[in-house]
Amino acid sequence: MLGAATLWGTTGTAASFAPAAVSPLSTGAATMGVGGLLTFLLAGRSALRVLRGGRRLLLWALLGGAAVAVYPLAFYSAMDRAGVAAGTVVTIGCSPVFAALLERVLVGVRLTLRWFAATLAAGTGCALLALTASGGGARTGHDVPGGIALALLAGASYAAFACYGARIIRAGHSSRAAMGGLFGLGALVLLPVLAVTGGPLLSQPRGLLVAAYLAVVPMCVAYVLFGAGLARIPAGTATTLTLFEPVVAAVLGVAVVGERLGAWAWTGTALVLLGLLVLTVRFRVRRRAGSGTGRIPQEG
Template structure:
């Protein structure tokens, strides 16, 4: 098994890790729902225009049902995640949301798809959970808001469902086309929020630049990389690798935003990095049954 798909997922997750930090540069009046809508629109529509121009999308035969599922999942995930960042900070929101996703995915694969987790996945995920606990138990200045934690946990479940739905779609279409269609539909679903919340802050060029960064870098590029990797590896493994996101977010939260993490939190970051290394390189010698076409239905 080549290591390249794991590297793709890893780099995609690192780009995701910059999302929460980028959001902190937006004004307080920037509602998380508008940020989500703008991110989906700038990321999805940009790719959609390119894919339509290249005639890579066949609308008549497109798997609309599962694409709508994926769009609903990613829309809800963004709404919950950005809301959680506002309530409990970049580091904790990222750790809880993405840290819980591989556990939920592994359980879903095991219970519903009868895919028993490998030892490598079990060890790496176990280390990741311990790492998340160390990151969570902080005596620094990171606030822990119960509602924010709840948002993050639900976001973790939804992201696991998004990943499994994408896994099915990747058996049908190319990763770039899937990201284009999924986020364009997400942008459409989130459009009503433009008429509900304040959008005056979008008049600032700097704020628009941040939205475009969120759309192009953390959506277009990141999710395409994630899709390329996800095509070749199990969903639960991809989600464990995505723990590079909270690791990146935690580091950026300290370096850029000024959040303070305790010594135990740094131990947690080390454990997360170790879990990623074990899964990436340990999976080269491990084998696991792949999902047959049509087997996943979310």
Template structure:
């Protein structure tokens, strides 16, 4: 695959993630968001495993168990942390803190563990994107800043950043499809208890299983496969910043499918988000080729 297409693979993943909120609005009212998240991972894991076996099977020889466990745990933690944050402190604050903190935390982790300093273009792009995200969401009449909710959202952002940086290491050594299949299957096992805690009768409804099927196959299986494929060619910090296209997509879907109204501040925020992402795509296509950062990888043997 041409490395110049990598940013667009990650953007495609982010666009699919951005449809998650809209899709969940069509789920039965009795469906708890955390239960939907757990079911989503279960379906996604099964779907990816089927694809792996259809394309030649899975070889576990010399498989990095420690790194896989860390990636799976990070993704499993992201689900309840994010949904709890949104429940406690609201969609606006929860989304901005979780999604906005992930790129910064990812850049910090790369700097700390990989000794790779983020470029000026990355800082500029990330600043514009996060500012755009803030303007897009923080214009609601009722904004409640709850310390516990903010802490949960930061935990969600850190979980996604860790997943990205560990996955960046894994996809350089194993096929991206095999990586996401194993990681999400294990994540689904971690979240399986939630399927017993929450009432799950809603999944027998046509709307229930169709929404879970869409979320599992498209926003989990396909999206994270594209994200993993893109990670082969770009750094984790760049990938996480590009993933800020998710709230942009969610806002656009909200306007055109759910009839939501955006004020001038939100439209300016959308423009800044697109500008930041555009800058990063230009820099990525010009500077990042296959193998970038291959000499500076985390070591997760075992």
């Protein structure tokens, strides 16, 4: 899951190299339309078995596929309007909240104190990044409120396909089959969007390189890793782990794009990392001699 988040963190930097006339809709459609088709082809017949697995599985796949189609269009539009840093951190920062609500309503999953602590730390860090990182960036958003609204929509969509993907996996299908089915359905919507809006992106060599990278690496490869993670941990935990994405995005923004982050933005980055440590690191406490109990595993 952390590997997937690292690859996703490169999307904003990669998209910044696209030609100036490229629409964020075409960038999003190329990323998850072409990448979704590749994911479906890699899954092969196993993805088709998801779609033929009965009325309940088909409903989950359709809902998840619809969320897959909405997510990139909203996400890349959010970055275009609010800036790369703000669009990324708000999208990823709100997704655990939406995922937790969906899991609570759909599955009845109980939220642990550990999850609340991790999400509070990481969410606070994302808020600091959103409020402070965009001001010194090379690309300034022109409609921050509209971009934030789109980022919230993207976060809800992300949480939705994570939850429905997890339900398909827990129904007995492989992670590759689940991701292939969802992204194949999403591609049915996104590829026509690309055909309508993709002229400036696909007509220049630089645009083609950007589209190819986004479709193969942060889309196809990353979502294979994401599906493998969903097979092992709850969707709420998965979406919290992906808060590592804005950390990667911030570092690349400084090192590659030339953005400048102040002390508060770096504090936000540290809080995101703290949240990830709280969520992922298990530790043991050794009792003092004479207690007679040896080691007792403790939840962080």
